[in-house]
Amino acid sequence: MAQYSSTFAPPERILMGPGPSTVPARVLQAMSAPTLGHLDPAYLAIMDETRRLMRQVMATENELTMAISGTGSAGMEACVCNLVEPGDEMLVGVNGVFGGRMRDVAERYGAQVHAIEAPWGKSIDPAEVRRMLQQHPRTKIVGIVHAETSTGVWQPMDEIAAIVQEHGALLLVDCVTSLGGLPVATDEWKADAIYSGTQKCLSCPPGLAPVTFSARAAEVIRNRKTKVTSWYLDASMLMNYWGSDRVYHHTAPINMTYALREALLMVVEEGLEQRYARHMLNHRALRAGLESMHLNYLPDRSLPTLNAVAVPEGVDDAKVRGRLLNEFGIEIGAGLGPFKGKAWRIGLMGHGSTQRNVILILSALGSLLRDQGIEVSVDEALAAANQIFRAGESNS
Numbered sequence: 314m315a316q317y318s319s320t321f322a323p324p325e326r327i328l329m330g331p332g333p334s335t336v337p338a339r340v341l342q343a344m345s346a347p348t349l350g351h352l353d354p355a356y357l358a359i360m361d362e363t364r365r366l367m368r369q370v371m372a373t374e375n376e377l378t379m380a381i382s383g384t385g386s387a388g389m390e391a392c393v394c395n396l397v398e399p400g401d402e403m404l405v406g407v408n409g410v411f412g413g414r415m416r417d418v419a420e421r422y423g424a425q426v427h428a429i430e431a432p433w434g435k436s437i438d439p440a441e442v443r444r445m446l447q448q449h450p451r452t453k454i455v456g457i458v459h460a461e462t463s464t465g466v467w468q469p470m471d472e473i474a475a476i477v478q479e480h481g482a483l484l485l486v487d488c489v490t491s492l493g494g495l496p497v498a499t500d501e502w503k504a505d506a507i508y509s510g511t512q513k514c515l516s517c518p519p520g521l522a523p524v525t526f527s528a529r530a531a532e533v534i535r536n537r538k539t540k541v542t543s544w545y546l547d548a549s550m551l552m553n554y555w556g557s558d559r560v561y562h563h564t565a566p567i568n569m570t571y572a573l574r575e576a577l578l579m580v581v582e583e584g585l586e587q588r589y590a591r592h593m594l595n596h597r598a599l600r601a602g603l604e605s606m607h608l609n610y611l612p613d614r615s616l617p618t619l620n621a622v623a624v625p626e627g628v629d630d631a632k633v634r635g636r637l638l639n640e641f642g643i644e645i646g647a648g649l650g651p652f653k654g655k656a657w658r659i660g661l662m663g664h665g666s667t668q669r670n671v672i673l674i675l676s677a678l679g680s681l682l683r684d685q686g687i688e689v690s691v692d693e694a695l696a697a698a699n700q701i702f703r704a705g706e707s708n709s
């Protein structure tokens with residue numbers, strides 16, 4: 314038999330990539346509480362609390378709010394498969410990996426998808442959404458990625474939401490890298506379906522996907538002509554369990570629910586506005602430091618939760634990331650698709666959005682860049698970041 318270590322000790326990392334983010338001890342402890350049965354009244358009470366907390370963090374009154382068993386992609390699939398019937402027309406904003414994934418998922422469920430494209434690093438233009446809706450008047454759903462983690466673009470939603478509303482289509486929004494890090498205004502946007510994941514700005518391990526559907530979306534689901542193609546993700550059947558009927562569908566990931574409840578409670582305890590302000594301040598400080606080292610941001614409007622910067626000319630991308638991991642225990646993300654080898658993606662998500670992490674990554678990255686022969690000053694980068702922190706303190 315192969316030899317296994319008797320102590321299980323994965324290395325300690327500082328997760329500053331595109332997710333997962335570092336999980337606070339309190340959430341890990343909640344996860345290790347005794348497993349209950351999925352119909353135990355004590356567990357059902359925990360589910361109800363989790364639903365209330367999800368509504369609070371998603372800024373919605375939606376009855377149809379629950380956590381899908383699976384990661385953020387399962388949330389995407391759940392929203393798509395419940396709303397789409399074969400032959401439906403759908404518009405999807407494609408300006409990165411996740412918009413592309415939404416298109417793929419929708420096509421697999423039989424949607425006829427028209428992409429609203431924008432170059433990588435650019436947000437989707439509301440005028441394009443309007444034009445595409447005019448060109449495709451039968452559009453049933455418009456899918457938009459709020460936080461495009463592959464490019465770091467923060468998509469403005471207000472104008473697009475109003476245009477979709479005016480047309481009468483359903484609005485579906487990917488909030489995987491925004492929920493818990495920047496405002497997700499479900500009801501204000503009149504969004505019909507929102508999905509997220511536990512592992513990004515909620516700082517909970519990967520494994521659940523909070524989703525919410527508007528009353529209008531619930532009506533659309535009720536009036537479907539065809540059965541939902543996915544048995545596992547059928548919202549009506551899932552609600553028979555999450556709602557008051559408590560009918561067994563599949564065994565809930567009990568301990569993951571504990572973790573999500575705890576992570577959401579931490580968000581609510583901190584306060585949504587305070588939490589968004591913290592993410593913004595740490596992002597601004599990091600940005601000041603990175604830009605002082607001539608690391609240029611790729612998106613037109615950057616997320617506070619994910620910082621995508623260009624790898625400087627002549628720098629060995631993989632080597633720098635490898636040394637960050639091995640010498641400093643810090644994980645950052647590589648570029649994907651057209652950004653492969655050209656971008657670093659530095660996450661400041663949830664529990665990982667701290668002054669300490671900002672100072673740490675600037676110091677570590679700066680020293681590695683110097684080793685690569687790039688003339689940068691770590692002192693100046695730290696001074697630039699600290700200036701933002703000091704101004705932030707005097708504002709609060």
Ligand SMILES: *Cc1c(COP(=O)(O)O)cnc(C)c1O
Pocket residue numbers: 332384385386387389411458460461462463487489490510512519
């Ligand atoms: C991470 C991510 C997903 C997918 O989530 P998984 O947890 O990896 O399944 C979907 N959309 C966006 C914008 C993401 O950042």
